[in-house]
Amino acid sequence: xxxxxxxxxxxxxxxxxxxxxxxxxxxxxxxxxxxxxxxxxxxxxxxxxxxxxxxxxxxxxxxxxxxxxxxxxxxxxxxxxxxxxxxxxxxxxxxxxxxxxxxxxxxxxxxxxxxxxxxxxxxxxxxxxxxxxxxxxxxxxxxxxxxxxxxxxxxxxxxxxxxxxxxxxxxxxxxxxxxxxxxxxxxxxxxxxxxxxxxxxxxxxxxxxxxxxxxxxxxxxxxxxxxxxxxxxxxxxxxxxxxxxxxxxxxxxxxxxxxxxxxxxxxxxxxxxxxxxxxxxxxxxxxxx
Amino acid sequence: xxxxxxxxxxxxxxxxxxxxxxxxxxxxxxxxxxxxxxxxxxxxxxxxxxxxxxxxxxxxxxxxxxxxxxxxxxxxxxxxxxxxxxxxxxxxxxxxxxxxxxxxxxxxxxxxxxxxxxxxxxxxxxxxxxxxxxxxxxxxxxxxxxxxxxxxxxxxxxxxxxxxxxxxxxxxxxxxxxxxxxxxxxxxxxxxxxxxxxxxxxxxxxxxxxxxxxxxxxxxxxxxxxxxxxxxxxxxxxxxxxxxxxxxxxxxxxxxxxxxxxxxxxxxxx
Numbered sequence: 001x002x003x004x005x006x007x008x009x010x011x012x013x014x015x016x017x018x019x020x021x022x023x024x025x026x027x028x029x030x031x032x033x034x035x036x037x038x039x040x041x042x043x044x045x046x047x048x049x050x051x052x053x054x055x056x057x058x059x060x061x062x063x064x065x066x067x068x069x070x071x072x073x074x075x076x077x078x079x080x081x082x083x084x085x086x087x088x089x090x091x092x093x094x095x096x097x098x099x100x101x102x103x104x105x106x107x108x109x110x111x112x113x114x115x116x117x118x119x120x121x122x123x124x125x126x127x128x129x130x131x132x133x134x135x136x137x138x139x140x141x142x143x144x145x146x147x148x149x150x151x152x153x154x155x156x157x158x159x160x161x162x163x164x165x166x167x168x169x170x171x172x173x174x175x176x177x178x179x180x181x182x183x184x185x186x187x188x189x190x191x192x193x194x195x196x197x198x199x200x201x202x203x204x205x206x207x208x209x210x211x212x213x214x215x216x217x218x219x220x221x222x223x224x225x226x227x228x229x230x231x232x233x234x235x236x237x238x239x240x241x242x243x244x245x246x247x248x249x250x251x252x253x254x255x256x257x258x259x260x261x262x263x264x265x266x267x268x269x270x271x272x273x274x275x276x277x278x279x280x281x282x283x284x285x286x287x288x289x
Numbered sequence: 290x291x292x293x294x295x296x297x298x299x300x301x302x303x304x305x306x307x308x309x310x311x312x313x314x315x316x317x318x319x320x321x322x323x324x325x326x327x328x329x330x331x332x333x334x335x336x337x338x339x340x341x342x343x344x345x346x347x348x349x350x351x352x353x354x355x356x357x358x359x360x361x362x363x364x365x366x367x368x369x370x371x372x373x374x375x376x377x378x379x380x381x382x383x384x385x386x387x388x389x390x391x392x393x394x395x396x397x398x399x400x401x402x403x404x405x406x407x408x409x410x411x412x413x414x415x416x417x418x419x420x421x422x423x424x425x426x427x428x429x430x431x432x433x434x435x436x437x438x439x440x441x442x443x444x445x446x447x448x449x450x451x452x453x454x455x456x457x458x459x460x461x462x463x464x465x466x467x468x469x470x471x472x473x474x475x476x477x478x479x480x481x482x483x484x485x486x487x488x489x490x491x492x493x494x495x496x497x498x499x500x501x502x503x504x505x506x507x508x509x510x511x512x513x514x515x516x517x518x519x520x521x522x523x524x525x526x527x528x529x530x531x532x533x534x535x536x537x538x539x540x541x542x543x544x545x546x547x548x549x550x551x552x553x554x555x556x557x558x559x
Binding site for chain 1: 384390393396399470487495499521522529
């Protein structure tokens with residue numbers, strides 16, 4: 001790691017931030033791909049006019065062609081349309097689970113960090129219990145109580161990743177509540193609620209969106225994995241993980257059914273983590289190597 | 290109707306459901322401590338026996354996957370640390386492996402090596418070769434994460450002054466990394482061990498489903514879908530126990546591996 005020369009540092013400082021970010025080809029490609037995924041999630045009709053759940057036994061297991069870009073599956077459904085519509089399930093499950101975890105985790109972390117004492121102790125032990133199970137297994141246990149399904153899957157995955165957020169926010173709240181500027185703000189005679197809302201909250205929560213972005217990839221993979229096991233959206237919903245579970249049975253005769261949904265998951269997760277990493281580096285004040 | 294009531298009463302009595310909730314819970318805990326997880330609702334067999342009988346295939350899978358992960362991580366870190374082009378290639382491969390769901394990797398491997406090349410069996414757990422693809426699909430993505438941490442640690446170690454000293458003795462690049470760098474690089478990687486165990490256990494559940502292997506994962510998935518709670522709870526408690534025990538062990542191990550931490554603790558104690 002070489003020490004950058006003064007001129008280099010100057011250049012880094014004066015470069016417009018936006019252009020510096022867009023200059024990376026990896027980031028550009030990721031952004032374009034994520035845009036496509038977002039369109040597929042919000043408005044899939046733009047990308048395909050084919051019905052993803054319309055079966056046509058006469059068209060079953062056709063290899064990719066100009067008519068069916070990704071081929072058709074064992075029931076004659078268009079795989080391209082299913083992958084496009086699948087984004088709605090896979091992405092929304094991942095995003096909702098992370099949102100639940102981030103909101104609940106941030107609240108618990110703040111409460112824990114501000115209240116200290118008995119409340120902190122109770123919340124911390126509760127988090128210990130959650131994190132004493134491997135993520136996916138805890139989600140499985142929760143689903144064994146609630147039964148499989150989209151909403152239950154979101155809830156289970158969300159609860160399983162609460163500690164990840166709560167721990168960071170709690171530690172951050174501790175540090176900031178003790179810091180010099182908060183002390184000083186207190187000497188101004190600010191009310192506690194104002195102190196917390198204006199001076200502690202924004203900094204204690206600053207890392208939450210970054211953690212959420214980085215965690216989103218893992219959660220999407222976990223969600224697809226649990227759907228693969230049959231814990232998520234039920235057939236004929238075109239969820240990516242569930243599609244792979246069906247494809248597993250037809251690998252010998254139709255490889256294409258098993259390729260596209262997996263590729264969709266992998267590319268999405270790569271794009272998200274390219275973003276997350278860059279964001280984290282920028283937040284820590286480091287320049288990408 | 291009276292018949293239903295008597296049957297219900299008999300069942301309540303048999304399962305101890307007529308007792309207060311707290312008593313039921315404490316009885317359950319006491320039983321669990323004695324290794325008695327009750328009876329499976331669906332299979333009507335003893336849960337402890339069922340779990341024990343399915344443990345071996347899962348242990349084999351996780352051990353093999355661990356081996357794959359460690360070998361991949363060490364090789365990739367040793368070969369690419371400190372070299373510009375190789376490290377960016379390895380970094381790219383690792384990003385792809387980390388972002389690939391292990392079950393999809395399994396499906397792709399199955400298609401290439403089992404269905405097309407016919408090198409490995411498609412399912413089952415009879416031969417050693419049946420272990421290769423599951424271990425790869427579970428181990429590679431974990432190995433990629435460890436590899437990243439190991440490489441970063443190795444590069445940091447290479448910048449230490451003692452490395453210059455060793456170099457001045459005439460040690461070649463590889464010996465330098467292997468004998469002197471890896472030890473330092475291993476320290477941050479060891480903190481990943483808890484994460485690794487958790488992921489091996491969770492990943493085994495899915496990998497067993499992909500490859501149709503017997504094991505704890507298989508019975509867990511069946512039990513979850515059938516609401517067979519005694520089995521789910523037994524597997525969950527067992528894996529939480531293993532997870533917590535190993536994580537604690539690693540924390541202790543960390544102190545043993547890094548004498549500096551012990552000194553720091555002593556200083557802090559003053």
